[in-house]
Structures are given as structure tokens and as C-alpha cells.
Amino acid sequence: MGFKEDADFARFLSMGVYAADAITQDLERNHGHRIIELERYAKANKVWQTKVKRMRLPDLMCVSCGRRFESKGKTKLEIKLSDSTLPGRSWRDGGMRLDDIFAFARVDMKASPVSVSNLVYVTRQSLEDALGSSKEGNRKSVSEGSEMDRRWPMWTPAYAGEVVAVDDGLRKVRVTKGTGTYLYGSGSRWAAFHTLAVGTAFEAGQPVAFCFRMADSVACAGDGSWSWQQDLLSTDEDIRFPAIKAARFLGAEPVEDILIGIADDESNDWRLRLEAHASLAPTRPASVAALLVLAECAGSTDEVRMEAVFSLSEIDTEEAAEALHSVASSIEPAVPEEVRAAAAWGLGTGARKAPAKLMRLVNDPSRLIATHAAAVMPSDLPQECLDELLNWLHTDDLRRAATAAHLLAERDLVAELVNALQTAPEDVRKLIVLALGDTSREAVAGLLSGLDPESRAGIYTLWAKNDDWLRQPDTDGILEALKLQTLRR
Ligand SMILES: [Zn+2]
Incomplete structure (x- = not known):
């Protein structure tokens, strides 16, 4: 998929993210729960090509009471779940116990800011009781696993x-x-x-x-109502996995030996072992090292590498940031570009922001890695990073200079760019003018008089874009798009 298709898909995923977030807020503020993402990335819309096949579990869970929540957000409020005739794929599968809750919400993506309203909470038991009233939607082909929708x-x-x-x-x-x-x-x-x-x-x-009967009470049963330490010893993966995940939030130290045992036991599913390390890693550097091995070693599958990188991104320690940087700059051919890009992404969006490390990645020869690093560079850059960017504007390396011009312009650091114009090499000066053309007009206007006539003329030309009706956000590329549709034989 191209990056434009990814962006379209990300917009679609955003709806679920907004719903999950609003439901989390409601459950925490109004019902006393302490919600975590049970499914990693339930509240993120980044599109990756490497698909990680995670445990079939609901997306949210309360670490106090252990209740699980499956959140659904749509433009229109509907009690609708995907269903299938395949074993393990029906609406009721996926780790929902009878008193776990399906949470539905209406998401208005056209509102600004996006609004989420009309929250509805229903237990699985209530939906089971009302199954006779539910209706099957259109069934897709058998090859798609007889997927369909079921609506109450x-x-x-x-x-x-x-x-x-x-x-x-x-x-x-x-x-x-x-x-x-x-x-x-x-x-x-x-x-x-x-x-x-x-x-x-x-x-x-x-x-x-x-x-159906709406849930009478979604109130949290409180700390101590869930015996999670006991669940760590369960032989049922659906019970064990949430407890491993919760350990990080409830204190992994008292159960460290159990978690190490789970991580080391090769007969366990890889996801249990990896998650045990993820829960230990914030307080145990050896588990950070283990996650790094999973991300880099030749024997790992791509989904294991990705999940290890995502886990490292959640840990706010210097060791974890070092590990991510190691993956991002790996020269190991077995480590795919996307895994490296995900590690770069983690250095900008993860628990520990590391702009100085990202600076070493924004000019990576791989376009995928360089762009991922540049996109997540924090908006507020430390002085040493700014100094380095300004240095790049004074080299003959046009790739570096272009990166610097973009990163400075995005932050509206107009004075810095204008200053660099005086002293930068000829080819770089043009890149700086281009970048200034992208910044806000008000920010540049006051500084124009200090510029040489040629640069000033260049910026005026770029501003003319605003007067060109075919270069507006809703018309740019429209003629090309229409011409593509003139085929008629
Ligand atoms: Zn709770």
C-alpha cells in the first residue's frame, strides 16, 4: 500500500481510537475503573504493513476489577458486531466473559474537535439473552470465512x-x-x-x-476484586495473558519470579513470553535486553520483531531508548525496514522521547526510516538539535539541508531560516526559500525587509499559490484525477 492509502485507512481507524478513548474516560471518571489497553495499539491509528496476530481479546481492561471492555465506534450508533460461522470467530468469542461489557458509541468525525456521544454499555449476557431478536446482516463469501454482521x-x-x-x-x-x-x-x-x-x-x-437489557451498573468492583496474581498461574491463556499485562501496572516486583518463569518457558505461546518481558522491562534491564534480542535476532519472525519494538516503545527507561535506537539503526539484513521504522517511531511517540537519537535517523539512506523519524520529531526541539539542524544548512549535502529546512519550517522557526539564508551555499539557499514559502505568511512578513531581493522575490512567488484556485487543498490534483477518468473505448 502507498502512503496515501495508509493515510485514508488511518482516518478510518481514528474513529475506533476516538471511541475507545471516550469510553476509557467515561469508565475512569464516572465509574471508577482503571483502564489499560488489553490489545496493544487499540488506541492508535498508525498503519503498519506487518500484521501482528495478537491474542483474541477485547481491547480494554480495568486493572482493578479485571473487567474487560470491547469498544466500538461508528458514525451511526448501532449495536452491531461482526460474526462468523467459523469456530472461534463468532461475535461472542474473543475473550468476552458473560459479565464483560460491549461499549458502543457514536463518533462524529466531521465535528471539530471530533465528538463522541451516546455511549451504550451492554454485557455479553444481555446480548446472549436477546439473541432471538438479533438480525444477521449480509453474509460475505465462504472464502472470507462466512463473515457477517449481527445487529440487535x-x-x-x-x-x-x-x-x-x-x-x-x-x-x-x-x-x-x-x-x-x-x-x-x-x-x-x-x-x-x-x-x-x-x-x-x-x-x-x-x-x-x-x-436487550442495558448494563444496570458498570461501576468498578474496586481493588482486590480481581485475584490477578492467581490468574498468572492459570493454564488458560485467555486468563493468563491479561494478568501478565496487568502486572506492569499493579507492581511486577512481587511476581517477578513468576513472570521470569513465564518468559523463560519455551512451551508457552510467544505472546505470553514477550508480554512477561514487557511487564518486567520497566524495572528489569535484562528484560529490555531480551526484547532487543527478539527484535534483532535472526530467528525471530517479523511479527515478533514488531511486537518487541512496540513493547520497547512503552518503556520509559534509557535502556529501552538505547534498544530502540539499536533496532532503528540496525544493519542486520534480517531486520526489515519496517521494523527499523517502527523503532524510530517509538523514539518519537513512545514513553521516552529521544530527539537526539532521532537526529541520527532523519537522514538514514532508507526513505522509510528517515521519514518515520522526521514525522515524530518532537515539536519543541532541544538547543543541541536546533544547532545541528542549522549546521546542516551550511553543508553541501542537499539531502541533509532539505531535512533541516523542513524540520525548521514545520516549527515556524522563521528567524533561524532567514539568518541561515545569508550564509548558506547557493543550492541550499533555494531549499531555504522553498521552506519559507511553507511557513505562515505572518511569521515571515516582518522579516522580509532583511532579505536579499532574489530571496524576497522567490518567497512572493511561492505565496502566489494562495491566489491560485487550482492549488487549494480541495482542488490540488483535481485536473489530473479527472483526466484519469476520460478513458472510453
Ligand atoms: Zn474496574
Whole structure:
């Protein structure tokens, strides 16, 4: 996939990220949970080509009570889950126990900032009870594993109002609508009929009547309600994995020996072993070293390398940052470019930011690594990095100079660029003018008088882009795109 397709896909993934984040906030603030990502990257939208086949588990978990949450965000609020006839692939699989919670939300990506609303919490038990009312969506081909959607019907008026009366016998609900009322009667087709209580006010888009029982309480049962240390000893991977993951947040020291045992036992699934190291690594350099070996050694598969790199990115220690830099700059042919790029990414977006290390990667001969490093360079650069960037503007290395010009312009460091213009080599001066053309007009305007006439003329020409209606964000490339569609034989 090209980087433009990746960006489109990332936008699609963002919807799930916003939903998972809003659900996390609600569960923590209003219900007392302490939520972690049970599935790594549940709350990130970075697209990678190397797919890591993770344990089939929900995306979120509370480390206090051990309850698991599967979050779903869509443009339209629907109680819809993907389902399949293949063993282990039905809607109820994936590590959801009967009292675990499916959390649904409506995500408005067009709002600015993006808004998430109408949260609905349902236990798996409630969805099981209402299975008779659920409907299968279109089934895809058998070759796709008979994938389909399963939907549990409900009624969500598009207006705000209040519940006036509920007739459980006839399965009808009357609500206020503007100055009048509206009677909803389609619930008679469901096996069970649940509604908001009489007198309850509702917002536009909030479910009023539904074929399932909403979770009465999603409150956290509190510390001590989950015997996670015992779960570490379970023979069931679905039980054991969350406990290993939680250990990092609950204190790995008391269970260090158990975790080391899990990490060292070759009969365990690789994901359990890697996660045990990930939980030990913040306080145990030997586990950082073990993760580095997994990322770099010749015997690892690409998904193991990626997961090891992602784990190292979560650790806020100097050893972990060193390890990431080692992977990112690896000359080992067995280490794929994308694994190196992921390590660079971790140095900018991970637990420990390392701009000085990223500086050594932004001019890597591999375009993939150099661009990943440059994209995640912190916006606030330490002085020594700035000094180095300015040095690059005074070399004959045009690749280096271009990197520096971009990184400075992105940060609106206009005065620095203008100063460099006076002294930079001829070819580099042109790159600096180009970069100044990308910065905000207001930032540059005040400094124009100090420039030589040629550079000034160059910047004015670049600004003319704003006056060209075919070079605006919504029209740039439009003619080429239309010409591609003139084929007619
Ligand atoms: Zn909890």
C-alpha cells in the first residue's frame, strides 16, 4: 500500500481510537475503573504493513476489577458486531466473559474537535439473552470465512425528548416530540422489550427502546476484586495473558519470579513470553535486553520483531531508548525496514522521547526510516538539535539541508531560516526559500525587509499559490484525477 492509502485507512481507524478513548474516560471518571489497553495499539491509528496476530481479546481492561471492555465506534450508533460461522470467530468469542461489557458509541468525525456521544454499555449476557431478536446482516463469501454482521435492534429517535408512557404489554413507548408526542410501536417484533423509564429525558440519538437489557451498573468492583496474581498461574491463556499485562501496572516486583518463569518457558505461546518481558522491562534491564534480542535476532519472525519494538516503545527507561535506537539503526539484513521504522517511531511517540537519537535517523539512506523519524520529531526541539539542524544548512549535502529546512519550517522557526539564508551555499539557499514559502505568511512578513531581493522575490512567488484556485487543498490534483477518468473505448 502507498502512503496515501495508509493515510485514508488511518482516518478510518481514528474513529475506533476516538471511541475507545471516550469510553476509557467515561469508565475512569464516572465509574471508577482503571483502564489499560488489553490489545496493544487499540488506541492508535498508525498503519503498519506487518500484521501482528495478537491474542483474541477485547481491547480494554480495568486493572482493578479485571473487567474487560470491547469498544466500538461508528458514525451511526448501532449495536452491531461482526460474526462468523467459523469456530472461534463468532461475535461472542474473543475473550468476552458473560459479565464483560460491549461499549458502543457514536463518533462524529466531521465535528471539530471530533465528538463522541451516546455511549451504550451492554454485557455479553444481555446480548446472549436477546439473541432471538438479533438480525444477521449480509453474509460475505465462504472464502472470507462466512463473515457477517449481527445487529440487535433498538430505537434511537433523532430528536431529544422525554419518555411519557410505556406499555409493556403492547410493547409501545410514547415520547414527547417537539410540542406533541410520538408513539413507537415496532418493538412488538422483538422477543423482549426494554425502554428508558417513564419521566427520563433523552438526547437526540440516544436509544429509547431496545431488544436487550442495558448494563444496570458498570461501576468498578474496586481493588482486590480481581485475584490477578492467581490468574498468572492459570493454564488458560485467555486468563493468563491479561494478568501478565496487568502486572506492569499493579507492581511486577512481587511476581517477578513468576513472570521470569513465564518468559523463560519455551512451551508457552510467544505472546505470553514477550508480554512477561514487557511487564518486567520497566524495572528489569535484562528484560529490555531480551526484547532487543527478539527484535534483532535472526530467528525471530517479523511479527515478533514488531511486537518487541512496540513493547520497547512503552518503556520509559534509557535502556529501552538505547534498544530502540539499536533496532532503528540496525544493519542486520534480517531486520526489515519496517521494523527499523517502527523503532524510530517509538523514539518519537513512545514513553521516552529521544530527539537526539532521532537526529541520527532523519537522514538514514532508507526513505522509510528517515521519514518515520522526521514525522515524530518532537515539536519543541532541544538547543543541541536546533544547532545541528542549522549546521546542516551550511553543508553541501542537499539531502541533509532539505531535512533541516523542513524540520525548521514545520516549527515556524522563521528567524533561524532567514539568518541561515545569508550564509548558506547557493543550492541550499533555494531549499531555504522553498521552506519559507511553507511557513505562515505572518511569521515571515516582518522579516522580509532583511532579505536579499532574489530571496524576497522567490518567497512572493511561492505565496502566489494562495491566489491560485487550482492549488487549494480541495482542488490540488483535481485536473489530473479527472483526466484519469476520460478513458472510453
Ligand atoms: Zn474496574
